Amino acid sequence: MNFRLKINLKPMKKFMLYSVLIGLISVSCDQKNERPNYPVTMKGDVVDTYFGTEVTDPYRWLEDDNSAETEAWVNAQNELTFGYLDKIPFRDGIKNRLKEIWDYPKYGLPYQRGNYWYFSKNDGLQQQAVVYQMDALDGEPRVFLDPNTLSEDGTVALSGLTFSKDGKYAAYSVSSGGSDWREIFVIDVEMGQKLNDHLEWIKFSGMSWLGNGFFYSRFNAPEEGDELKGVNKNNQVFYHVIGTNQDQDELIYEDPENPLYMWTVATTEDESFIVLMGSTPNTRGNSLYYKKANDKEAAFIPIEESYDFQTYIIDNVGSTLFVMTNKEAPKNKLFALNSQDKNQAQREILAEADDVLNSVSIIGGKIVANYMHDAASQAFVFNLYGEQLNQIDFPTLGSASDFVGSKESSIAFYSFTSFTYPNLIFKYNIETNQSEIFRDAEINFDFKDYKTEQIFYTSKDGTQVPMFITYKKDLVLDGSNPTLLYGYGGFNISLTPWFSAANLVFLENGGIYAVPNLRGGGEYGEDWHQAGTQLKKQNVFDDFIAAAEYLIKNKYTSTDKLAIEGGSNGGLLVGACMTQRPDLYKVALPAVGVMDMLRYHNFTIGYYWAPDYGTSADSIQFQNLYKYSPLHNVHAATKYPATLITTADHDDRVVPAHSFKFAAEMQSKQAGDAPILIRIETKAGHGAGKSTEKMIDEYTDIWSFVFYNMGITPFYN
Numbered sequence: 001m002n003f004r005l006k007i008n009l010k011p012m013k014k015f016m017l018y019s020v021l022i023g024l025i026s027v028s029c030d031q032k033n034e035r036p037n038y039p040v041t042m043k044g045d046v047v048d049t050y051f052g053t054e055v056t057d058p059y060r061w062l063e064d065d066n067s068a069e070t071e072a073w074v075n076a077q078n079e080l081t082f083g084y085l086d087k088i089p090f091r092d093g094i095k096n097r098l099k100e101i102w103d104y105p106k107y108g109l110p111y112q113r114g115n116y117w118y119f120s121k122n123d124g125l126q127q128q129a130v131v132y133q134m135d136a137l138d139g140e141p142r143v144f145l146d147p148n149t150l151s152e153d154g155t156v157a158l159s160g161l162t163f164s165k166d167g168k169y170a171a172y173s174v175s176s177g178g179s180d181w182r183e184i185f186v187i188d189v190e191m192g193q194k195l196n197d198h199l200e201w202i203k204f205s206g207m208s209w210l211g212n213g214f215f216y217s218r219f220n221a222p223e224e225g226d227e228l229k230g231v232n233k234n235n236q237v238f239y240h241v242i243g244t245n246q247d248q249d250e251l252i253y254e255d256p257e258n259p260l261y262m263w264t265v266a267t268t269e270d271e272s273f274i275v276l277m278g279s280t281p282n283t284r285g286n287s288l289y290y291k292k293a294n295d296k297e298a299a300f301i302p303i304e305e306s307y308d309f310q311t312y313i314i315d316n317v318g319s320t321l322f323v324m325t326n327k328e329a330p331k332n333k334l335f336a337l338n339s340q341d342k343n344q345a346q347r348e349i350l351a352e353a354d355d356v357l358n359s360v361s362i363i364g365g366k367i368v369a370n371y372m373h374d375a376a377s378q379a380f381v382f383n384l385y386g387e388q389l390n391q392i393d394f395p396t397l398g399s400a401s402d403f404v405g406s407k408e409s410s411i412a413f414y415s416f417t418s419f420t421y422p423n424l425i426f427k428y429n430i431e432t433n434q435s436e437i438f439r440d441a442e443i444n445f446d447f448k449d450y451k452t453e454q455i456f457y458t459s460k461d462g463t464q465v466p467m468f469i470t471y472k473k474d475l476v477l478d479g480s481n482p483t484l485l486y487g488y489g490g491f492n493i494s495l496t497p498w499f500s501a502a503n504l505v506f507l508e509n510g511g512i513y514a515v516p517n518l519r520g521g522g523e524y525g526e527d528w529h530q531a532g533t534q535l536k537k538q539n540v541f542d543d544f545i546a547a548a549e550y551l552i553k554n555k556y557t558s559t560d561k562l563a564i565e566g567g568s569n570g571g572l573l574v575g576a577c578m579t580q581r582p583d584l585y586k587v588a589l590p591a592v593g594v595m596d597m598l599r600y601h602n603f604t605i606g607y608y609w610a611p612d613y614g615t616s617a618d619s620i621q622f623q624n625l626y627k628y629s630p631l632h633n634v635h636a637a638t639k640y641p642a643t644l645i646t647t648a649d650h651d652d653r654v655v656p657a658h659s660f661k662f663a664a665e666m667q668s669k670q671a672g673d674a675p676i677l678i679r680i681e682t683k684a685g686h687g688a689g690k691s692t693e694k695m696i697d698e699y700t701d702i703w704s705f706v707f708y709n710m711g712i713t714p715f716y717n
Contacts, residue, residue, distance in 0.1 A: 114167010
C-alpha cells in the first residue's frame with residue numbers, strides 16, 4: 001500500500017478526513033477491562049444490490065489504499081493499538097525471550113549446481129537468510145548472495161533462485177515490502193558478478209532454464225496507484241536470453257481470449273522437455289502439455305486438456321515422462337508416459353493408495369514417494385516400475401520435506417520437523433536406506449519436557465477430524481490452561497506438524513497448542529478438500545467450532561482461556577467462527593484474512609479463489625457467502641472476544657481493505673468491553689519474506705495481547 005498524499009480533497013472527503021482525525025485526539029486505552037476509545041470511522045452511503053438483496057458497504061472508502069483518509073485512519077488505529085500494547089507490563093520480557101529462542105542457526109537443504117554446492121543459512125537474528133557457495137559438500141562456505149545487502153531494513157527478500165544446467169548463470173527474484181510482485185536479476189557465477197539483466201512485473205512465476213536463458217510469466221505493468229490492488233489480467237509467458245533487455249524477450253504463450261487464465265512454462269531437469277501448464281479461475285485443476293525442447297517448431301502435445309484435475313510432470317528418465325495426477329485418483333497416483341509412442345501410452349507406476357501421495361522425486365534411478373498418513377509424513381522408495389524397495393524411517397510423528405537430489409546420485413537430502421522437533425537436515429543414501437543428521441538445530445530449549453498427541457474428534461455432522469495437541473508432559477488437564485487453536489481449512493493445503501520458535505513462548509508458559517486438520521484442506525485428498533468448499537464451506541467452520549468444544553469438554557482449557565488464530569483463508573476461518581460463536585473464545589487473532597466475501601474477487605488475484613469460495617456473481621453462491629462473510633455478520637448488542645486483527649500495507653494477496661473494513665465494523669458494534677484492535681504493519685505483505693525483526697515484533701504483540709486478555713503473567717515478566 002502506498003499512502004501518497006496527492007489527492008485534492010473534495011468537500012465530502014475533507015469532512016471524512018476531519019472525522020477520522022478527530023479520533024486521533026482520543027485513542028488511549030487504560031486497562032484491558034475498560035472499553036477502548038476507538039477512532040471515529042466515517043460511514044459512507046454505498047449500497048449494492050445482489051439479486052434483489054440490498055447490502056450496505058459503509059466503509060467502501062477504506063478500499064482506496066492511496067487516499068489521505070485511509071492513511072489517517074491507519075495512523076489512528078495503529079496509535080490506539082500500540083498505545084494499548086505499550087501498557088502491557090511484560091511485553092518487553094516476551095520480546096527478549098523471543099529473541100533468545102530465535103537466535104539459532106537455520107539451514108536450508110544443500111544442492112549441487114554445476115561445479116558448486118549451495119545452501120541457505122540464517123545465523124539466528126539476521127533479517128534474511130544468506131545463500132552460500134562451496135566447492136564441495138564439506139567445503140568452506142562463502143557468501144554467494146546476501147539479501148540483507150539489498151535494503152537497510154531487511155524488507156527486500158529473496159523469493160526465488162535457479163541455476164542454468166551448467167551452473168554458469170543464476171537467476172534470482174526479489175520482492176520488496178512483502179508484495180507478490182517480483183523483480184528478476186542474473187548473476188554470472190564464475191565471475192561472481194551481477195549482470196545488467198532486469199525483469200519486472202512478475203508474479204506467481206518461477207524461472208525455468210533452457211540453454212542460455214529461461215522462461216518466466218508476467219503481467220502487464222499496472223496503472224499507477226493500482227499496483228497493490230488492481231486485478232491481474234492477461235498473463236503471458238516469455239523467454240529471456242541472458243544479456244538482453246526485457247523488451248527483447250520472446251513471447252512464448254498468451255491467451256487473449258481468456259484474460260484471467262494463467263500460464264507457466266517449465267523444463268525437465270535435463271532440459272530435454274518443455275512443459276506448458278494452464279489454470280483458470282473457475283476450476284481446481286490445470287491443463288498440461290509438453291514437447292521436445294530440441295524441436296522449437298513442434299506443437300505442444302496434450303497430456304490433460306481439461307482443467308478439472310491437478311496433473312504435473314515430475315521429471316523424465318530418457319524418453320519416459322513421470323506424471324502425478326488426481327484424475328480418477330482423489331489421493332493421487334503416478335504414471336509413466338512414453339513420449340515416443342504416438343498413442344501416448346500410459347503405464348501405472350503407483351496406484352492410488354489409502355494415504356495421500358504428497359510428492360514424488362526421482363533420485364539415483366529410483367522413486368522416492370512422500371505420503372501423508374493422518375496428516376503426518378511417511379516415505380517409501382520404489383524402483384521405476386513401482387515395486388517397493390524400502391521405507392524411510394523418521395524420528396517421530398512429523399513432516400518431511402521434498403527430497404532433493406539428482407537422478408544420477410545416490411545421495412539425497414531432506415528436512416524433518418514437528419511441533420517439538422526443530423527443523424533438521426538429513427543426508428540420505430538411497431542405496432543403503434540410511435539417514436544421518438547433516439545439519440543439527442542448535443536451539444537452547446528442553447524439548448523432552450513436551451509432547452504432541454493426535455486425537456480424533458466428532459464434528460457437527462458426525463465426521464471424524466484429527467487434531468494435533470502439544471503441551472508440557474506434566475500439565476494438569478483441569479480446564480485452566482491457556483490454549484491456542486490454530487486452523488486453516490482450505491485450498492487443498494495440509495497442516496502437517498511444523499516447528500515454530502515463536503510458539504515456544506506460549507508452550508513454556510503452560511500453553512496448549514492445538515491444530516485440527518479441517519475439511520477444505522488436503523490431508524485426505526481431493527474429496528476432503530471439496531467437502532469444505534463453496535456450498536460446503538460451513539463444514540470448515542463447524543469442524544473448527546467442534547475442535548474448540550472438544551478442548552473445553554475434555555478439560556484442556558475453558559472459554560476464558562481459549563484463543564483462536566488463523567491467517568489468510570485461516571483469517572476468514574477465525575472471522576466466521578468468532579461471529580458465529582462469539583461466546584466460545586476469549587481471544588481472536590484473525591491475520592490477513594478474507595473478510596468481505598462479496599467483493600474478494602475484485603482485487604489482484606482474488607478471482608482465483610472462486611473454486612473454493614464461489615462468488616457473489618451467482619445467486620446461489622451469493623446467498624451462501626452472505627450467510628458467513630465475517631464483514632456482513634457482525635451484529636450490534638453482541639459481546640465479541642478480545643480481538644487483534646493483523647494485516648500489512650503491502651499485502652497484495654489479500655488486500656488490507658478486508659481487515660480495515662472488518663475492524664471498523666467490529667469496533668462500531670462491539671457491545672462488550674473487550675478490545676477490538678487492528679495492527680497494521682508497514683513495508684510487509686501477506687507473510688512471505690518478512691524480516692526477522694518484524695516477525696519477532698509481531699509475535700511479541702500477539703503473545704502479549706493473548707496473555708494480557710487471559711489474565712496470565714508469563715514467568716519472565
